[in-house]
Amino acid sequence: MLSTLLTDFRIIFERDPAARHWLEVLFCYPGLQALLFHRLAHRLYNIGIPFVPRLISHISRFITGIEIHPGATVGNSVFIDHGMGVVIGETSVIGDYTLIYQGVTLGGTGKESGKRHPTLGENVVVGAGAKVLGNILIGNNVRIGAGSVVLRDVPSDCTVVGIPGRVIYRSGVRVAPLEHNNLPDSEAQVIRALVDRIELMEKQIQNLEEKQSVEVENDSILINHLSQTPSCRIQDKIIQQFFDGSGI
Numbered sequence: 001m002l003s004t005l006l007t008d009f010r011i012i013f014e015r016d017p018a019a020r021h022w023l024e025v026l027f028c029y030p031g032l033q034a035l036l037f038h039r040l041a042h043r044l045y046n047i048g049i050p051f052v053p054r055l056i057s058h059i060s061r062f063i064t065g066i067e068i069h070p071g072a073t074v075g076n077s078v079f080i081d082h083g084m085g086v087v088i089g090e091t092s093v094i095g096d097y098t099l100i101y102q103g104v105t106l107g108g109t110g111k112e113s114g115k116r117h118p119t120l121g122e123n124v125v126v127g128a129g130a131k132v133l134g135n136i137l138i139g140n141n142v143r144i145g146a147g148s149v150v151l152r153d154v155p156s157d158c159t160v161v162g163i164p165g166r167v168i169y170r171s172g173v174r175v176a177p178l179e180h181n182n183l184p185d186s187e188a189q190v191i192r193a194l195v196d197r198i199e200l201m202e203k204q205i206q207n208l209e210e211k212q213s214v215e216v217e218n219d220s221i222l223i224n225h226l227s228q229t230p231s232c233r234i235q236d237k238i239i240q241q242f243f244d245g246s247g248i
């Protein structure tokens with residue numbers, strides 16, 4: 001246990017550019033103090049001692065602002081930076097060399113019992129205020145953006161951001177996130193296609209009507225022309241006499 005605590009102490013110099021003096025780290029890093037309390041509480045919890053582990057956890061929370069349930073499994077070289085508002089649930093598992101910032105919750109969804117908190121792989125960074133909820137698996141070398149809410153498993157070597165958390169980098173390659181403000185509007189596409197079709201049909205009808213009116217005009221010119229011939233004039237006269245009653 002002593003070597004684990006020494007590693008908890010040393011890792012701070014490696015991970016925090018703000019860490020300068022050992023006195024500073026010992027007295028002014030609530031993350032270190034919370035881990036110290038937790039390692040003791042976790043031992044007592046594991047051997048089945050009632051109440052005392054929770055009391056230690058509660059005192060630690062009072063001093064550091066960090067709440068770690070005694071049942072949580074915390075790996076080596078874990079660093080909780082700043083720490084205020086961090087809550088780590090009973091069945092959480094935190095891999096080695098993980099970095100957790102203030103305001104992080106490793107919590108349950110409220111819908112599960114038994115193993116209901118997340119499992120974090122090694123070398124995970126959980127950004128300030130991020131919420132990782134449910135019995136989900138976060139792979140190794142994952143970076144969770146500040147303020148994200150992660151509700152599903154995340155494969156190793158990924159960066160996740162947003163609410164709900166979405167992978168934006170996988171093994172260093174940018175993954176295009178779904179742009180909700182740019183989704184295709186299928187109903188608008190159908191309506192557009194129908195309007196185009198109607199416009200086309202209207203043009204075709206107009207062409208037909210124009211063609212027809214030209215034909216009708218030609219026909220009437222032809223009829224007019226024929227009615228002016230002498231034989232037509234004689235026929236007209238006969239017909240007229242018939243209707244006048246003058247007989248044939």
Ligand SMILES: CC(=O)SCCNC(=O)CCNC(=O)[C@H](O)C(C)(C)COP(=O)(O)OP(=O)(O)OC[C@H]1O[C@@H](n2cnc3c(N)ncnc32)[C@H](O)[C@@H]1OP(=O)(O)O
Nearest residue numbers: 082101126127128143144145146147148159160161162168
């Ligand atoms: C006092 C203190 O300092 S406490 C410490 C607080 N710091 C933290 O909590 C660190 C957490 N780190 C982060 O949130 C980082 O932004 C990371 C790890 C998620 C991403 O870092 P990088 O890999 O460098 O990604 P990068 O900066 O290129 O951003 C990629 C895209 O994700 C977006 N993005 C980055 N972080 C977030 C976030 N937390 N939430 C939503 N979107 C984000 C960026 O805007 C960018 O989008 P765009 O390409 O559409 O412009």
Ligand SMILES: N[C@@H](CO)C(=O)O
Nearest residue numbers: 016017018019081082
């Ligand atoms: N402690 C970290 C984050 O605040 C830094 O100083 O960069």
